[in-house]
Amino acid sequence: MPPKHNNTHPVHPTHPIANHTHANTPVNDKSLIDRINSNHTHGWKATEYSRFDNMTISQLRDNLFGLSLMSSDEDTPRMANIETRVDIPMNFDARTQWKGCVPAIRDQQTCGACWAFSANYVLAHRLCIATNGQTNVVLSPEYQVQCDTMNKACQGGYLKYSWTFLENTGTPLDTCIPYASGGGTFSSGTCPTQCKIASMSMSKYKAKNTVYISGINNIKTAIMTYGSVQAGFTVYRDLTGYKSGVYKHLVSTVLGGHAVALIGFGVEGGSNYWLAANSWGPNWGMSGYFKIAQGEGGIENQVYAGEPVY
Template sequence: MRSLLFITLLLAFVASALAFDSDFLNEPVHDRVLIDKINNSPKVAWKATSYSQFEKMTLGEFRKRLGTVLIQKGTADMLPKKTIAPLVGTPAAFDSRTKWPNCVHPIRNQEQCGSCWAFSASEVLSDRFCIASTGKDNVVLSPQYMVSCDTSDYGCDGGYLNNAWNFLATTGIPTDSCVPYTSQNGDVAACPSTCQNGGSIKLYRAKNPQQLNDIPSIMADMEANGPVQAAFSVYRDFMSYKSGVYHHVSGSLLGGHAIKIVGWGVDSVSNKPYWIVANSWGPSWGLNGFFWILRGSDECGIEDNVWGAGVLL
């Protein structure tokens, strides 16, 4: 079973890499016609814009801001999943930032490295250490340590969520101040043996990471323990997201992306249910670095591959 899973994942990774021709990847990031189509359609529940920081980038360059190898539905069923009984009276809206305002850490920026898998996993673990310790371990943990040291993933060329959580459980990661992020330009430093100041590395580890089985389990785990990690398929229109409840309208598939889900709600304008999601493209993108995505219909696979974990205090 393990070898079959590996072969399936490897084939999915190779197919993704070969799916784009050079002409397409040389196109500019923003499609003005597509942006106008989104903004002028009454059937679309979100608004699009162009971002100055992406103006001179090609699609090929932008794809470096993705980096999660997506697991197909059939393959995902091979992985162990956890079902959690929903809490009594699950609220219509929930926001981790409100429940734990000092523990859900600020938006970060992975820049030109496909390290979203490491950013979102380390951010979830950071938040959960703070929550589980009632603020005593209010740490920002190091995505760079995962990029440089997790040999089961591919550094700036992407990674798997299940591998990332296995690394967090078996090895662990230090604080960001110990091993700060240096892969902004796509270069990956060797795995460090000491902190940047020469001090000893203290590792923070996850406990019993689990892929969450369904929406009630996702909600129950988030409400009790804090944000979760998820992956989804990114299409060209998503890069231009500005506000509202994202759902795919048009544009080619660009790859997989990992993010941190912090809550859920219902849009008062469109009446559509959504997840509240923290991205890793900086605070000037979307809703101050966050976005809403349609909840309950597995939009772009957002509910397929969701992870939570305890922490070793």
């Protein structure tokens, strides 16, 4: 796994808020939140969250942002440009397009398993859409955390390898292997062979034909046609306090890599954004969702999705 980011990065003149963050700076930094909210030109609002109480920047970085961002991927097939739709609307929200297929917002807690949560979200979402709502399930990120040895459990992983696992092995229902790694101490390699409830069958749900999706219109087309996609991006220190609006980082301190599911897109206040489902629980952001500006943190640079097997 590549080395983690340095604790601090120099403030760039284009960052509207200079924030001299140190490793022991509290995540819930009221002074930073007040500065964000006092300037109405930024386009988004911030708040404190109890999930980050008594947590420092160093602890947050170590426990939550383990996604490894690859500089390039020459192996995974690309989604063909010819699939791009010509009738892309200004705004699209998968929650309203497929009302019966809205996966629940989950909480990874202090385990850096965003790579598993977001991949499971996308696979379950696309499975529900492909079956016209007949197969609407909650999949087990815990099984992938425990069994996917190409990734690093709570210490992070890669998007492409999460889909390799879902193609080759698959994952069972969440009721079969419930989430238990929220404390952040689990390491991969001890893969369960039966459900927690012994009478349940460990049927696995798989993916196929995983593609790497590049280009804004291709990403939009994929979401509109098949459902959500998985995206990785660089997270800056101020995302933790996001409350509403279109997020653009205002400070230069990098926390690490993070993965989410993109479920839509739109324009707000003159800013083009992606609508994303996070895995920090339903009390964060806009009921667990957030709007992130196109291009923010390189969010279009690593986008993956596979087709459900059914």
